[in-house]
Amino acid sequence: MNDSHVNDDPASSATVPVAQSSDACDKSSRLRWTAYLWDTLDKSPEEQRFMFKLDAAILTMGSLGYFIKNFDQININNAFVSGMKEDLGLNGNELNYMQTCWTVGYVIGQIPSNLLLTRIRPSLWxxxxxxTWSVLTILMATCSSVQQIYVLRFFIGLAESTFYPGMQYIIGSWYRKSELGKRSCIFHASSALGSMFSAYLMAAVYHLDGVSGFKGWQWLFIINTVISLPIALSGFFFLPDVPEITRAWYFTPDEIVLAQKRMQADGRANRAPYTLSKVKKIFSSWHIYLLTLLYILYINGGVAGQPAFAIWLKQQGYTVAQINLYPTLTTIVQIITTIIYAWTSDIVLRGERWPPILFSGVMIIIVHTSLTIWDIPTAWKWACFILSGCSGGISGLIYAWMHEICAEDNEERALVAASMNEVASTVLAWLPLLIWRQVDAPEYPRGYPTSIGIAVAMMVTAMAIRHLQRRDVARRSGLQLHTYTKSYTKSDLPSPPLIKSQTTISATQQPKPTLKAPNSSTISRYGSFNPPTASTDPPH
Structure with missing residues (x-):
């Protein structure tokens, strides 16, 4: 590759530059202080312009889309505690069944959708x-029986199944390792904003009760669609697909080339045909199994999906507005910790994803142990409900970790992204019926103890993934160095500095380029390394 060069910093010498005009991606292992605020500020003007467009497109469309998806997903809980239960005579576990119907539809569509995304344009699908889900949501306002709600929730879940794993696949197709954690977590944080907005909106539209013959909770679904539909339509114009097939109108040809080279520099594979050998390779690797298990434990280990806080507030006699507003404190904690996890992981921890996951598990254990006891001071109970938001911010980091682990196979990355969310959602379809039963709320004598065990298992799984990833990196590193040293004869080039040379180069010989070999710090920081590079290009 004609851009290869030697850098005095061994970490940066392990990374192939993507464009001369940008110094493009790794000028040095040292970051200017501005990059700690936002990594784009440490890049060249050309790459800054490209990254601004990319962030504006993907983060805006992804965050708005996830906002409306989670807005719709959570509004069933807000509607339930704001009059739907009484108006439709729901006195059993109907809320659990509504959530399960949505989850079943959500589960069915994810893997087929993500596999389809590797064959067609994401900007269309x-x-x-x-x-589709925006139109179905407004029909919720017309339901007069719980059976109608069950049917609509199933098809809404089916339509929404495409979004989260699909957008995670797109994010992983454009951003480098040092950028992934922040973008993935910002995208995930938009779901929390959807939860907050639904609660604030419910507190406002409740006063529309009776207007045009609709109840306050019915107005929530109507306004939901009014907000969602324009956002959905804008996706046709702004989603950029993936680098190798993008035809986004806002990128120049040079920027498209830059995008492709950035992914090459990170070892991110392009789309390739599905073959039997590829399928065997995917299912014989630990990636799909342990990464999926980790996400199952994350999704099913908290109480965030249940209106426990709201139901407890209702039992304490708070008003409808307060019941909708106070639980948003939990969401605020989730947003704050999501941002902290992202910046800490990308910058302070230099791409390590497991420490925030362990911290999240510890917080679940502390909070849910207290709620298991239940007979605790009221102030601490408030704190426990609010601090439960600390466990909700690691989804983006888990997906960033997955993109890095599966970087060498595009189809594996798409399949694992969907598998993680689909299998986790499958468990979510039935586990709440056993441990988060509506009739047990808000004490949940089965739910809180079970979640403690799940948190411990999540922490153990994260450490197992860390061990296996480092083992695989060490094996690849040793193989690449061994292959490189055998690819030249003694008379071609001097041995790399890490290997003692057994020959002497003649004084009359033309000097050969000096080689730099990777070191262990380079391997641990970047997760992999390129073969040693020379100060001039080797002969073609």
Whole structure:
């Protein structure tokens, strides 16, 4: 590759530059202080312009889309505690069944959708599904029986199944390792904003009760669609697909080339045909199994999906507005910790994803142990409900970790992204019926103790993934260095500095380029390394 060069910093010499005009991606292992605020500020003007467009497109469309998806997903809980239960005579576990119907539809569509995304343009498929669920949501306002709600929730879940794993696949197709954690977590944080907005909106629209013959909770679904539909339609114009097939109108040809080279520099594979050998390789690797298990434990280990805080507030006699507003404190904690996890992981921890996961598990254990006891001071009970938001911010980091582990196979990355969310959602379809039963709320004598065990298992799984990833990196590193040293004869080039040379180069010989070999700090920081590079290009 004609851009190869030697850098005095061994860490940066392990990374191939993507464009001369940008110094493009790794000028040095040292970051200017501005990059700690936002990594784009440490890049060249050309790459800054490209990154601004990319962030504006992917983060805006992804965050808005996830906002409306989670807005719709959570509004069933807000509607339930704001009059739906009484108006439709729901006195059993109907809320659990509504959530389960949505989850079943959500589960069915994810893997087929993500496999389809590797064959067609995401800019056509994802917005089409967004439009579908927006239209179905307004029909919720017309339901007069719980059976109608069950049917609609199933099809809404089916349409929404495309979005989260699909957008995670797109994010992983454009951003480098040092950028992934922040973008993935910002995308995930938008779901929390959707939860907050639904609660604030419910507190406002409740006063529309009776307007045009609709109840306050019915107005929530109507306004939901009014907000969602324009966002869904804009996706047709702004989603950029993936680098190798993008035709986004806002990128120049040079920027598209830059995008492709950035992914090459990170070892991110392009789309390739599905073959039997590829399928065997995917299912014989630990990646799909342990990463999926980790996400199962994350999704099912908290109480965030249940209106426990709201139901407890209702039992304490708070008003409808207060019941909708106070639980948003939990969401605020989730947003704050999500941002802290992202910046800490990308910058302070230099791409390590497991420490925030362990911290999240510890917080679950502390909070849910207290709620298991239940007979605790009221102030601490408030604190426990609010601090439970600390466990909700690691989804983006888990997906960033997955993109890095599966970087060498695009189809594996798409399949694992969908598998993680689908299998986790499958468990979510039945586990709440056993441990988060509506009739047990808000004490949940089965739910809180079970979640403690799940948190411990999540922490153990994260450490197992860390061990296996480092083992695989060490094996690849040793193989690449061994292959490199055998690819030249003694008379071609001097041995790399890490290997003692057994020959002497003649004084009359033309000097050969000096080689730099990777070191262990380079391997641990970047997760992999390129073969040693020379100060001039080797002969072609």
């Amino acid at each position: 994802i917005p089409s599904c967004e439009v």
